Amino acid sequence: MKKQLLLTALGAAIVLTAPLATAADDELNFDAYREMLADGNPAELFEMEGEELWRTARGPKNATLEQCDLGLGPGVVEGAAAQLPRYFADTDKVQDLESRLMHCMEAQQGIPSAEIINGSFGKGERGKLAALVAYVVTHSKGKPIAVDLSHPKVKEMYDMGERVFHYRTGAMDFACSSCHSQDDKRIRATQLPNITKPEGAAAGWGSWPAYRVSNSQFWTMQHRLWDCFRQQRTAEPVFASDVTIALSVFMAGKGNGAEAQWPGVKR
Amino acid sequence: MASPMRIRAAAKDGVTEVRVLMSHVMETGQRKDSAGAVIPAHFITELTAKHNDKLVLSAEFGPSVSTNPYLAFKFNGGAKGDKLVVSWVDNKGDTRTDEVQIA
Numbered sequence: 001m002k003k004q005l006l007l008t009a010l011g012a013a014i015v016l017t018a019p020l021a022t023a024a025d026d027e028l029n030f031d032a033y034r035e036m037l038a039d040g041n042p043a044e045l046f047e048m049e050g051e052e053l054w055r056t057a058r059g060p061k062n063a064t065l066e067q068c069d070l071g072l073g074p075g076v077v078e079g080a081a082a083q084l085p086r087y088f089a090d091t092d093k094v095q096d097l098e099s100r101l102m103h104c105m106e107a108q109q110g111i112p113s114a115e116i117i118n119g120s121f122g123k124g125e126r127g128k129l130a131a132l133v134a135y136v137v138t139h140s141k142g143k144p145i146a147v148d149l150s151h152p153k154v155k156e157m158y159d160m161g162e163r164v165f166h167y168r169t170g171a172m173d174f175a176c177s178s179c180h181s182q183d184d185k186r187i188r189a190t191q192l193p194n195i196t197k198p199e200g201a202a203a204g205w206g207s208w209p210a211y212r213v214s215n216s217q218f219w220t221m222q223h224r225l226w227d228c229f230r231q232q233r234t235a236e237p238v239f240a241s242d243v244t245i246a247l248s249v250f251m252a253g254k255g256n257g258a259e260a261q262w263p264g265v266k267r
Numbered sequence: 268m269a270s271p272m273r274i275r276a277a278a279k280d281g282v283t284e285v286r287v288l289m290s291h292v293m294e295t296g297q298r299k300d301s302a303g304a305v306i307p308a309h310f311i312t313e314l315t316a317k318h319n320d321k322l323v324l325s326a327e328f329g330p331s332v333s334t335n336p337y338l339a340f341k342f343n344g345g346a347k348g349d350k351l352v353v354s355w356v357d358n359k360g361d362t363r364t365d366e367v368q369i370a
Contacts, residue, residue: 040337044273045290216334 043263050135059109068104081140137262161250170234202258210264283345
């Protein structure tokens with residue numbers, strides 16, 4: 001309740017300042033609100049937790065993640081997220097940040113991936129994984145999104161992602177494209193990026209993971225995609241499954257070249 | 268055990284700007300959990316900021332402040348390398364103190 005009241009108050013503040021803005025549409029624009037929040041984005045708290053988790057020896061093997069290879073060499077975090085998802089020869093898989101971290105946690109620390117896959121968002125090892133994500137993405141803030149689409153397996157994932165994006169399913173016969181393939185559309189006051197265009201794909205891919213002010217949670221892209229499926233009223237995707245990675249490759253690949261805004265801050 | 272704060276403090280033209288991000292649930296005591304039981308109130312009640320050993324800000328917080336509160340303020344004085352200490356106490360008696368050097 002408190003949060004709703006706070007949001008209402010902030011909403012009122014934005015509306016009150018709207019006459020200063022140019023178009024009436026600006027009343028629905030949350031950019032100003034996001035800008036106010038960005039300075040003290042609580043995602044930083046998750047980032048701090050993630051940084052500590054990265055360096056802490058944990059799990060049955062009592063190891064840190066400092067030898068985890070996110071694609072730029074063991075232990076290299078700087079800029080790594082901007083180039084994910086990518087193909088990894090050691091697993092012979094295309095992996096996004098979450099699935100790669102999950103692999104490292106299992107391989108290096110002995111924390112079984114099943115524990116994360118079968119877990120719940122924000123809890124247990126999956127919650128810890130989200131903190132690690134916050135830490136890693138923060139080190140790609142402002143970097144251009146650069147997903148290498150040249151590898152055949154990545155290309156395959158991209159094509160699969162595109163198909164899934166347009167695949168209508170669920171009780172409402174909805175596809176991702178039902179909401180995300182036209183310019184200047186919105187649901188209530190939330191603007192919907194047109195993900196079929198590079199700038200829209202970059203707006204989506206480049207602003208998640210994010211801290212959601214309305215529920216004080218840090219959401220990774222896996223979490224966000226899971227929510228898209230839920231809103232579609234279709235089967236929930238398995239955590240870090242191929243379909244989620246395919247959609248990620250599609251969005252990231254389409255958004256290539258744009259600056260990553262990680263970690264984002266959302267209503 | 269409370270989680271650390273993130274504090275940034277920068278001095279410019281004799282004025283120090285301090286930005287503090289706290290990690291706290293800030294429960295109002297008015298929410299209920301999924302079983303219908305009231306979630307007990309748990310929020311920060313007092314916050315102080317000291318420049319070296321001099322108190323520059325003392326604030327009373329309450330249940331209307333958001334989860335993971337963010338506080339920004341300025342004070343006259345402060346120089347690069349000076350010590351800035353921020354502390355809070357909550358209604359359960361938990362406390363957290365963090366310290367930074369002014370940049």
